[in-house]
Amino acid sequence: MLKKKTYGLIGRNIDYSFSRNYFNTKFKKLQILENEYINFDLKNISDFKNINLSNIYGFNVTIPYKEDIIILLDEVSDEASIIGAVNTIKIIDGKLKGYNTDYIGFSKSLKNKKYNHALIFGSGGACKAIQFSLMKLNIKFKVVSRQSRDGCINYDDLEKEIINSDLIINTTPLGTYPNINDKIQIPYQLINKSHTCYDLIYNPEKSSFLLECESHGATIKNGLEMLELQAEASWDIWNS
DSSP states (O other): OOOOEEEEEEEEEETOOOOHHHHHHHHHHHHHHEEEEEEEOOOOGGGGGGGGOOTTEEEEEOOOOTTTTGGSSSSSHHHHHHHHHEEEEEEETTTTEEEEOOOHHHHHHHTTTTEEEEEOOOSHHHHHHHHHHHHHHTTTEEEESSSSTTTTEGGHHHHHHHHTTTTEEEEETTTTTTTOOOOOOOOOGGGOOTTTEEEOOOSSSSHHHHHHHHHTEEEEOOHHHHHHHHHHHHHHHTTO
């Protein structure tokens, strides 16, 4: 009898989760019927220690724990350490090692298209992965955040930055189902066909941010392909 292998998602309020459906569908297609993927919906990251790790071979990690999970791990990959966020955990002999595959998924989703300058909205773990990805791709960028931080620009200083950027990326959760009418507040009148506007949100398929940008002529892209690509990178890590 084949040994049961369990994988799971660590997060909060994650019943909507992409990962559970994606991997359980993948297991069926590959006829790995002894595998299962389940959600671990934690009210607090401290609840992670209560999970029985028997037969668990790996986790994905989502909002809001990509940064908080790090101190609970035995080891972190070089890339995840630089990024400061983990979205994939591999378990070997009871030891937990953290990785970041968000940057891999994002990089691959750009399909080698050349961009001169990017503008990133947000400040969380996903934003950090996007910054790392852009650095690896030699794409200059600036980060826009409501929080006063070194290296970030304020929402009040956006006009010049939007004009000078050809890739605009939303890493905030604004607009995610069910709050589909929410969107980042930017001078959308400056958006035009020279812009590619990328939203890490995938539910809805077109967020309010993407719909507004599309109406001004921009090329738009949601986060579904990035999610699929980072999931496959996680699968590769678990099986390496």
